[in-house]
Amino acid sequence: MRPHHGVHALRGVRRVNLPDGLTVVYEDRHIVVVDKPSGLLSVPGKGEANQDCVVSRVKALHPESIDQPSVHRLDQDTSGLLVLALTEAAHRTLSMQFMDKLVGKRYIALLDGVVELDAGVIELSFRLDPDNRPYQVYDPERGKSGTTRWRKLGVENGRTRVEFMPLTGRTHQLRLHASHPKGLGVPIVGDRLYGTGTGPGQLKLHAWTLRFRHPETRKPMEFTSPPPF
Template identity: 45%
Template structure:
């Protein structure tokens, strides 16, 4: 794996929604959600957001290469409320992706346990003995001559889950520098994975909220 050349976009933040409890943001691909360990990886969505909203509190993350909807809390009770929804799998998440090859069938469920690949961290791998349960529903939206546009709905929230699951069924996500071969990496200038929808209960009152971010590819 090549060393990361971290040069995130400097475009203004795209705030999808804000109120006294929430900040909903459309994270660009190529920007870390939280600071990395190296000094040159300090720039991230969390620190940029806090420059404008000092009360912003992290609730969840997206992979650096993944774009799309992220929610931040603006107070501790809201952070706990949202965190519990993630923990109890009450959040509803939808992703869109372009994968290599022509996916057979129209819908399906990938049920493959995942574990960190320790010698190759941060990579993950399928492990039927030690892996934690991981499920992803998929649906074909359209097909090109050598790729498929799919909607992905993770039922669990394992690290790199969608990337590893699609690889495991023979259809890596285009532009995936972690799990794709040279042709897959060269096929797009970014990872073709976008968190397009996030649905959850509002921390105050409990009403369902749904936020979407336009797919950029």
Template identity: 45%
Template sequence: MMDADYAPPDDPLDILHEDAELLAVNKPAGLLSVPGKGAHLADCLIARVQAVFPMALLIHRLDRDTSGVMVFAQTKSAQRHLGLQFEKRQTKKTYVARVAGEVADKEGLISLPLVVDWPNRPLQHVDFVTGKEAVTNWRRLRVEDGTTRMRLMPKTGRSHQLRVHMQALGHPILGDPFYSDDAARYPRMMLHAESLRLRHPQGGRGMQFKAKAPF
């Protein structure tokens, strides 16, 4: 991450859902989910959320350059309940991405284990010896001017999973500052968390939160 270049957008908070147990928010691209190291990296989504909802608690994260649906708990018990759903892979997440090149197949599955690339952290890479299981289903939506719009459905939640998996497929996400060569050509990374399905921590009712991709 280029710490010195951190200039998060000042978009107003986009609340998708609010109740006594949880919040769903549409995170803008370019904003950290949680604070980084140093005062210049203090501005982040959870700080902005807590300025309005002081009881909000973190459950999961999105990369700085990824936009889309994030949920926060409003109580400790909701945080535990929702955290377990993520841990046990009981949530269903879908992303939209634009990737380089024209993807030939209509759909597929990528299963490539990932681990942090220590000399180049926070980058991740594929490692069949020490990597942790990482699985992504994908579907081609449409080809656009030599690029492809994809729907990505991760089954695991490894750091940078979708970004590394698309690079491994030979179709890196457009604008990705870490895994693509053409980041400077795009105003942002073309990856958006479009929907998140989970069970409400009080009563277990199924809920789905959606935010349309801004690209």
């Protein structure tokens, strides 16, 4: 087992900052937990230019890994914690934890304006806009429902810092729940789809807490990573 420090998950764990910008937070024979920078894909995209991603870098570090170690994803522009499975058994067990909503995830975001309320629950139905991929649109009839708990952490220079606790895992859920008038009505800073961002790597949305049970030992594990903004 090779734990790496710095997260508040395991005392004495040491973070390993790789030269390519990806941080390995924890690793053993079964799983790898990483801290992904904003602007890096979670999985390979289409075309040769989009093959650099968390999966390709983890597989380079662990040649023994299964071909598809990804268990969950973060948007390219979202930073933060991801767990990947190195074996088929670990992948199966972790995937079931995600399906059964046994994985705890919390995000910190900086919103481009002031939110008056202090906390609440957002529930909106949305779907992909096929004419404007990957943009998601509100659709109460044909969309899939997404639910997010949230709380305000403070206001900084006209921007609101919030914590999001998603109860579902829809594509762009937090970005849409922040920006849509039926949600908070304030986009996340740097959001190039739903706000005023102009390129990758600008989004102020960070997956800062990740909790799950180790797929082999079944022991509870919790990792935290302070947001870089």
